[in-house]
Amino acid sequence: MASTSPISIATPNASRASKFDYSIQSIAVPGTKRPGQTAHYRNALYGLVDVSVLPTLPDVFDNGYNINPDSKLLGHRPLVSTNPLKFGPYVWQTYKQVDGRRHRIGSALHRLFSQGELQGEDLQTVGIWSVNRPEWQLVELALHAYNKVGVGLYDTLGKDSVEYIINHAHLSIIFTMVDHIPALLKIAPKVAAMKMIVSFNNLSQDARKALVAWGETVGVQVKEFSEFEKYGEEHLMPPIPILPDTVASLCYTSGTTSQPKGVVLTHGNLASSAYSNMFGMEYSPNTSVLSYLPLAHIYERVVELTTLAIGGCIGFSTGDNLRLLEDVQMLKPHFFPAVPCVLNRVYQSAMAAGNVPGLKGALFRAAVRAKLDQYHATGVSTHAFWDALVFWKIRAVLGGNLLLVSTGSAPISAKVIDFLKIALFCEITEGYGMTENCGVCTHTFKADFNCGGTIGPPQPVNELKLVDVPSMNYTVEDKPNPRGELCVRGPNCFTRYYKDEKNTRDTLQDGWIHTGDVAEVDPQGRFKIVDRVKNIMKLAQGEYVALEKIENMYIACPLVQQIFVHGDSLQSYLLAVLIPDPVTLASASPSPNDQPPYMNLNNSLPGSTTVRT
Known part of the structure; x- marks a missing residue:
């Protein structure tokens, strides 16, 4: 039989959220700034929570068990x-x-x-x-x-x-x-x-x-x-x-x-x-x-x-990605964890279905404008008229009961996040984490309706700081926002790689995980990933390029499902392996003159396409 757990479902300070000033989401700890580093940042709503008595994983199970076996x-x-x-x-x-x-x-x-x-x-x-x-x-x-x-x-x-x-x-x-x-x-x-x-x-x-x-x-x-x-x-x-x-x-x-x-x-x-x-x-x-x-x-x-x-x-899916929507509609989940490629598909499918000629398309565009204007002004993501007329169909695709959708693992555009908030009318949070900190580092606040494009403030168990990356011209003195390598520490952070002292020393320095990601912190105390340390290379003509930035630019196009950009320092150009989205590509059927100027598809057949950039 399960035992009494030390974890409390009623997390501390939860009632403070309604009175919180979302213009200040991180607190810089006084006296912690050092040359080449920012101060240590903590969550402004919850502070740094006391985990001096840590729970264990059996405690986690027992907590749920004791609610109702x-x-x-x-x-x-x-x-x-x-x-x-x-x-x-x-x-x-x-x-x-x-x-x-x-x-x-x-x-x-x-x-x-x-x-x-x-x-x-x-x-x-x-x-x-x-x-x-x-x-x-x-x-x-x-x-x-x-x-x-x-x-x-x-x-x-x-x-x-x-x-x-x-x-x-x-x-x-x-x-x-x-x-x-x-x-x-x-x-x-x-x-x-x-x-x-x-x-x-x-x-x-x-x-x-x-x-x-x-x-x-x-x-x-x-x-x-x-x-x-x-x-x-x-x-x-x-x-x-x-x-x-x-x-x-x-x-x-x-x-x-x-x-x-x-x-x-x-x-x-x-x-x-x-x-x-x-x-x-x-x-x-x-x-x-x-x-x-x-x-x-x-x-x-x-x-x-x-x-x-x-x-x-x-509720476990059948394991067949082609039946994922069937699984969702059968389970009708309240929580849908996702990654950007999944949410981008939802967004692209909704836009393709709604943004059509005639009255139907006009109503869809009017509904999107009205709800986005309302959301950005008030933070309210529901609308009695437009939800009943337009958006209930999109919400029903993911079961109709969603309370929370989370996304992480890769960047996602603010445009997609904001659309999903008004189309699904539920909480959409974007977070950041890595295996080394158990996937927990930052995430956006539910009530922050202008957080699109950021990863939010530190989680309650974490402290964050930025450190200069002089080789890439990122410094904590940059204006308007400090920039540098994102570092994190907390009880959720690992202490070593298994049988790998060298990588442990490279990643863990003075008790901080050096994530390898370059971030900036905005005036509201929200973090944003802007680059990857050492993810730059020099082409034959001496030009430095950031491969991930180029990938992120292309992936924003609805026609692109996946892309991999490769560079060789002996060459003066880059190569990309691009997989078009077959559904969007088939419905668009663009002529060469219709293609966006930054796209140069060698052919329009579904499958892998090589692109010279």
């Missing part, structure tokens, strides 16, 4: 037909049912490690390689309660990255989907640590027999999830006491330019991040969130921890 927690859509492919409505497991299952799974893991069938190196690590599904969270919650270290692997990882992480993290057991089992067994001779694979899927008799036999030839046991859970039930034991500085997770970065780095995150790091997100939340228990962003990524992980902490429920 019988309320729903994990939901999924069962497969009801394969031809045609069809999924049913959501079915749910309650907090009480999940509590029992995490004990069984955790007991099985602990016994296997204790008996030596599974072996860690310096940490007892457990891998999860799967799309989002209830079993992912069941294993993760079991790891939290039984002092094991979770290692999430992106479902789309290639063979080399999977092999590297298994060896680097010394994974002796991996929970996965049936589709990944052959790939794991093929690399088994190269990953000596791996001793057991547990399939989330039930296996047919023939498949089970074949996979078990294959596993025996390479020294790896293959089991089904139900079999593993039954073993835990036969050897049930109570959870293991956890301390805030106990390691909870190795969260590997994407490794796009080098080998993935394993970010060591403790219970205190992750739990304080969820706690920080609760400040200003006004959502009741049973608030639902759609889980579709990868759980191996820190953003989705902390979103779901926060949902647990407030007694909410998590």
Whole structure:
């Protein structure tokens, strides 16, 4: 049974928000400014919260459990037909049912490690390689309660990255989907640590027999999830006491330019991040969130921890991106975490559907103008007439019940943010974070209706500062706004990369994470990412260019779905690989004379297009 949690749903100072002066969102701590650095900035509404007694991840679960053990927690859509492919409505497991299952799974893991069938190196690590599904969270919650270290692997990882992480993290057991089992067994001779694979899927008799036999030839046991859970039930034991500085997770970065780095995150790091997100939340228990962003990524992980902490429920998508809207409309979530590419698609689809010739288009444009004018003047995002006539259709696409949409991981334009606020008439927050600070660093305030294009003030658990980047001509004395590398510290910040002292020293300096992002802070105390440290290169003619800035310029065009800009210092030009948005491109069908002057598409066929800039 869950225990009493130290986390309070009624976060401190929540009542102050209605009286807050949003023209001052960050406070510069007196006496902290140094040459080449700004002062330390703190959240002006909540200050720097006291986390001297940090919660742990079992506390996060217990907080939701103690609100109502019988309320729903994990939901999924069962497969009801394969031809045609069809999924049913959501079915749910309650907090009480999940509590029992995490004990069984955790007991099985602990016994296997204790008996030596599974072996860690310096940490007892457990891998999860799967799309989002209830079993992912069941294993993760079991790891939290039984002092094991979770290692999430992106479902789309290639063979080399999977092999590297298994060896680097010394994974002796991996929970996965049936589709990944052959790939794991093929690399088994190269990953000596791996001793057991547990399939989330039930296996047919023939498949089970074949996979078990294959596993025996390479020294790896293959089991089904139900079999593993039954073993835990036969050897049930109570959870293991956890301390805030106990390691909870190795969260590997994407490794796009080098080998993935394993970010060591403790219970205190992750739990304080969820706690920080609760400040200003006004959502009741049973608030639902759609889980579709990868759980191996820190953003989705902390979103779901926060949902647990407030007694909410998590509905998992089918894992098929083409069915995402179907999942949304079936779940009707209150909270929709997103990334800019998803929200840009919503924006582009809405504009394409509404901005058409004739009366329909005229009404849409009038509605947009009227609501934007009202929102910028008053902060009110609802309008009885225009919502009933126009915007309810857009809101219904995402289920019709949204209270909060969050976005992060990449820039998004203020124009898109403001449109979504009036089209969905719910809170839209833009935030900033990284794996190294558990995805929590800054986010915008709900009541700040002119925050588009910024990432808001520091989170309540964090302090921020800017440091000069002289090689890029960014200084904290710049006018009108100070600019420099963004640095952050707080209880949510990591203390090391796993087995990687050099990168740890480069990133952590004097207790501050040097993010590698260049930011500025405006007169209201809101931060804005403007560049990337060292993300500049020199072309053959001696010209310095910032690749990310060029990508951000192109990505603002509705025709562009994805773009990658590449430079070679031996050449005088850049190359870009561009993927047009097929829906927008097909509906626009522009002639060469209609193309924007900054676009130079070599062809108009969907797919990859090479562009010389």
